[in-house]
Amino acid sequence: MKQIRVVVTGMGVVSPLGISLEDFWAGLVSGKCGIGPITLFDTEGFPVTSAAEVKDFDPGQFMHLKRADRAGRCAQFAIAAAKMALEQSGLVINDSNNNKIGVVIGTSGMPELLAEQAYIIDQKGANRVDPLVVSQYRASMVPSHVGLELGAKGINTTVNSACASGNDSIGTALRMIRSGLADVIFAGGAGANVTPLAIAATARIGALARGAGICRPFDLNRKGFVYGEGGAMLVLESLEHARKRNARVLAEIAGAGWSFDAASETSPVIPERIRSMTQAISDAGIDKSEIGYINAHGTGTQLNDTIETSAIKAVFGERAYEIPVSSNKSMIGHLGCASGSVEAIACIMGMENGIVPPTINYETPDPECDLDYVPNVSREWHYETCLSNAFGLGGQNCSLVIKRFED
Amino acid sequence: MKKTIEEKLKEITLRVTRMPDADFSGRTTFDDLEADSMDKVQILIALEEEFGIEIPDEEIISIETMGAFVEYILEKIAAKEKASQD
Numbered sequence: 001m002k003q004i005r006v007v008v009t010g011m012g013v014v015s016p017l018g019i020s021l022e023d024f025w026a027g028l029v030s031g032k033c034g035i036g037p038i039t040l041f042d043t044e045g046f047p048v049t050s051a052a053e054v055k056d057f058d059p060g061q062f063m064h065l066k067r068a069d070r071a072g073r074c075a076q077f078a079i080a081a082a083k084m085a086l087e088q089s090g091l092v093i094n095d096s097n098n099n100k101i102g103v104v105i106g107t108s109g110m111p112e113l114l115a116e117q118a119y120i121i122d123q124k125g126a127n128r129v130d131p132l133v134v135s136q137y138r139a140s141m142v143p144s145h146v147g148l149e150l151g152a153k154g155i156n157t158t159v160n161s162a163c164a165s166g167n168d169s170i171g172t173a174l175r176m177i178r179s180g181l182a183d184v185i186f187a188g189g190a191g192a193n194v195t196p197l198a199i200a201a202t203a204r205i206g207a208l209a210r211g212a213g214i215c216r217p218f219d220l221n222r223k224g225f226v227y228g229e230g231g232a233m234l235v236l237e238s239l240e241h242a243r244k245r246n247a248r249v250l251a252e253i254a255g256a257g258w259s260f261d262a263a264s265e266t267s268p269v270i271p272e273r274i275r276s277m278t279q280a281i282s283d284a285g286i287d288k289s290e291i292g293y294i295n296a297h298g299t300g301t302q303l304n305d306t307i308e309t310s311a312i313k314a315v316f317g318e319r320a321y322e323i324p325v326s327s328n329k330s331m332i333g334h335l336g337c338a339s340g341s342v343e344a345i346a347c348i349m350g351m352e353n354g355i356v357p358p359t360i361n362y363e364t365p366d367p368e369c370d371l372d373y374v375p376n377v378s379r380e381w382h383y384e385t386c387l388s389n390a391f392g393l394g395g396q397n398c399s400l401v402i403k404r405f406e407d
Numbered sequence: 408m409k410k411t412i413e414e415k416l417k418e419i420t421l422r423v424t425r426m427p428d429a430d431f432s433g434r435t436t437f438d439d440l441e442a443d444s445m446d447k448v449q450i451l452i453a454l455e456e457e458f459g460i461e462i463p464d465e466e467i468i469s470i471e472t473m474g475a476f477v478e479y480i481l482e483k484i485a486a487k488e489k490a491s492q493d
Contacts, residue, residue: 064425065425066424066425069425070445127452127455127461128452128455128456130449130452131445131448131449131452132445132449134445135445
């Protein structure tokens, strides 16, 4: 039996570079840095004072304010991205199709809200707990709010594999559509990580660039990643379903590969990153020579960037030096569970426009990171097929192969 | 006192239900404002904080109109004042 092909027919993004595909892409291409001083909370006494925040986000543009209250910032990003993706897809969701339209989101929800309410219990008693926390903090409520807004009644769930989640949700949705479980899945990720606890705790493990840090992936003097926030949703659809409704196809999700390090909570390993990439390539049914661009995980930590570089070289051999590899995180920061899905959109827009976004803040080459990272300036570059990596703290890895759509 | 309570209840209720332009009178019901149980609990927490009273969740469920709610709050405040005098 011929395998069901899965295509992308809509995309939406809420990012530190803008709240539309156009603004996001314009920012990436011009090498704009979305990182700046944290405004969402007072950073006095914090080891880190910068992040890539979403600016001027007005949830009321995308949803009723009561939904916004109940959703919280993380799910608000997902709802806004999903609605933009829906609009681009031209899909009409109604009683005739909603049972087979699902939502799969990579997210952690907003666990920080629990800490605030635990403090209220301690200070004021159990009766003062805000009931809204129930609908705001849970990861499961992120797809729930999106499904409520869309009226999508098919599978509605989350995946969480830390920073691999954004790819994982797309790969999982790919498998779900291939299996016939759903015709359409709104897949993506959302994260609102610019919070005191997330910043303080991640700084403690040494993963964040300290002070008013910037993100310098693959640079010799890289000091760690910088948190970002936002969300991205893609309308994934079986090719048959897209054809039936004459939808414009933006790209094909050709393959996904997963692996787990089983080595350490915090230190990545090369072999499993190789396996995540080779499995994605094999799942796509292509030869590795067809990969024309790699959207790197590229966090800007010492370990990630050398290990990712070594893994890419192991997969592609000498040809690794001929493939542009860039990190969007240099501009948008690390969007945690959302990063992979935001970067999938960058891959598709790059393919459409024949441009590879740069790795900015790149000044000093690192002998151990010696690939072509598209330093500082975007490049005209045509590719038909690309690979996008997302690797999670804890050891989860997920790579995607995304192709230009051809009948 | 009654006027203060009416004004505070209106402000809190319309803020929580996100219906700033809704009609609000003694005859307005929670249903008119599309308020569900989560809204009601938010409203009562805000009132408890404002007036220093305790409102059991189960008691608010039986209250339908804003007028009845104002009377209920007045009784709670009176009971609290009586208790503090005893």
